[in-house]
Amino acid sequence: MSGALPVVAPQAGCDRPVLKERGQREVFCGLTGILWLHRKMQDAFFLIVGSRTCAHLMQSAAGVMIFAEPRFGTAVMEEKDLAGMAVLDDELDRVVQRLLARRPELKTVFLVGSCPSEVIKLDLNRASERLETQFGPDVRFIHYSGSGIETTFTQGEDACLKALVPRLEASHETEPSLLVVGTLADVVEEQFLRLFDALGIGPVRFLPGRSARALPPIGPETRILLAQPWVNETARALEDRGGRVLQAPYPLGAEGTTAWLAAAASEWGVDPAHFEAVVAAPRDRARRAVARFRPTLEGSSAFLFPDSQIEVPLGRFLDQELGLRLIEVGTPHLDSQFAQADLALLPDDVTVSEGQDVDRQLDRCRAARPDLVVCGLGLANPLEAEGIRTKWAIELVFTPVQGYEQAGDLAELFHRPVDRARRLAV
Numbered sequence: 001m002s003g004a005l006p007v008v009a010p011q012a013g014c015d016r017p018v019l020k021e022r023g024q025r026e027v028f029c030g031l032t033g034i035l036w037l038h039r040k041m042q043d044a045f046f047l048i049v050g051s052r053t054c055a056h057l058m059q060s061a062a063g064v065m066i067f068a069e070p071r072f073g074t075a076v077m078e079e080k081d082l083a084g085m086a087v088l089d090d091e092l093d094r095v096v097q098r099l100l101a102r103r104p105e106l107k108t109v110f111l112v113g114s115c116p117s118e119v120i121k122l123d124l125n126r127a128s129e130r131l132e133t134q135f136g137p138d139v140r141f142i143h144y145s146g147s148g149i150e151t152t153f154t155q156g157e158d159a160c161l162k163a164l165v166p167r168l169e170a171s172h173e174t175e176p177s178l179l180v181v182g183t184l185a186d187v188v189e190e191q192f193l194r195l196f197d198a199l200g201i202g203p204v205r206f207l208p209g210r211s212a213r214a215l216p217p218i219g220p221e222t223r224i225l226l227a228q229p230w231v232n233e234t235a236r237a238l239e240d241r242g243g244r245v246l247q248a249p250y251p252l253g254a255e256g257t258t259a260w261l262a263a264a265a266s267e268w269g270v271d272p273a274h275f276e277a278v279v280a281a282p283r284d285r286a287r288r289a290v291a292r293f294r295p296t297l298e299g300s301s302a303f304l305f306p307d308s309q310i311e312v313p314l315g316r317f318l319d320q321e322l323g324l325r326l327i328e329v330g331t332p333h334l335d336s337q338f339a340q341a342d343l344a345l346l347p348d349d350v351t352v353s354e355g356q357d358v359d360r361q362l363d364r365c366r367a368a369r370p371d372l373v374v375c376g377l378g379l380a381n382p383l384e385a386e387g388i389r390t391k392w393a394i395e396l397v398f399t400p401v402q403g404y405e406q407a408g409d410l411a412e413l414f415h416r417p418v419d420r421a422r423r424l425a426v
């Protein structure tokens with residue numbers, strides 16, 4: 001039994017050199033965040049104000065996931081709209097009117113900007129105010145941008161949650177409460193709730209929760225744990241409202257989850273012996289689940305292309321818990337404040353890169369001939385054709401991977417391609 005909580009020192013690891021690149025990039029735009037946000041917030045609708053391209057992207061990305069009437073759609077802007085020949089406000093009002101007549105259960109409508117709406121400077125702020133005057137207080141209208149000009153892939157969630165922050169009530173609590181920020185699958189949320197409860201940490205709330213209407217309060221007694229590494233602008237907005245972010249690695253694997261829980265336990269003054277008693281069984285179960293895959297992966301080399309911003313905590317997991325040898329960990333944006341705990345745990349000899357110049361990065365990857373590449377869909381096929389094994393980064397966003405009970409599933413995602421390559425080579 002340890003005599004202290006396994007808390008990571010927040011100031012460690014900040015002075016690592018970072019290769020910054022600003023060239024052509026291969027990532028989805030922020031609209032894609034709607035795919036997991038709409039499943040989480042069950043009383044919300046996401047209305048994209050965009051083009052047919054945006055609608056096609058969402059339909060093909062969501063094609064396999066829709067099992068009921070979806071809670072997102074696209075108000076398609078035609079060529080005459082883009083040329084300023086139509087009164088877009090009236091058209092948007094008509095689309096919203098039809099939507100609410102058909103779906104009276106909706107309580108929040110997100111108006112989501114896209115490249116076309118940004119280019120013609122469509123004022124979605126004014127549109128949401130106008131629509132809220134018309135349909136409020138029953139229905140709230142909140143706007144944010146998922147445009148590929150302004151956001152990459154997971155930044156769409158950050159923009160959405162940040163837009164909710166001004167709607168949070170000011171908290172007058174005199175005792176600390178915990179706010180977990182970043183979308184988690186319901187099953188993972190329930191597992192964390194049970195652990196926090198057993199540790200005596202609470203009240204615990206989630207942003208986003210299952211309702212976009214029932215928002216958590218925020219104030220000086222709110223302690224914040226980030227569940228996803230891409231919600232940094234939201235975190236800053238919450239800090240501006242008085243909350244305080246607890247520095248911790250992200251809850252991936254047995255060790256990441258333990259350190260993440262320990263950051264809250266330390267804040268609540270949980271006795272280390274009690275902490276150990278609560279986490280020992282699930283942590284050891286997670287360690288055993290991960291250890292099953294370590295013999296295949298240990299010593300193999302890995303190269304992570306920038307995709308979702310999960311790359312730094314993922315690199316920490318792959319190195320520390322599976323023994324992979326990291327060559328490069330690329331991330332679209334490196335937030336040195338909120339990534340620092342994981343950054344500090346990466347080995348010194350790994351290249352950390354921010355942004356992308358895809359051709360140069362591909363050259364580095366080909367020269368290194370890694371055993372495994374984690375990358376977006378667009379790069380996976382060409383690399384596979386060159387005999388380099390890949391793992392689609394998007395699976396890490398759509399699969400529940402956080403927490404003890406998912407640690408084995410997370411490890412297995414990387415085991416499969418390496419194992420398959422070995423079998424084929426025999």
Ligand code: SF4
Nearest residue numbers: 029054114115147148
């Ligand atoms: S928002 Fe921009 S990048 Fe995204 S699908 Fe629409 S046009 Fe393409």
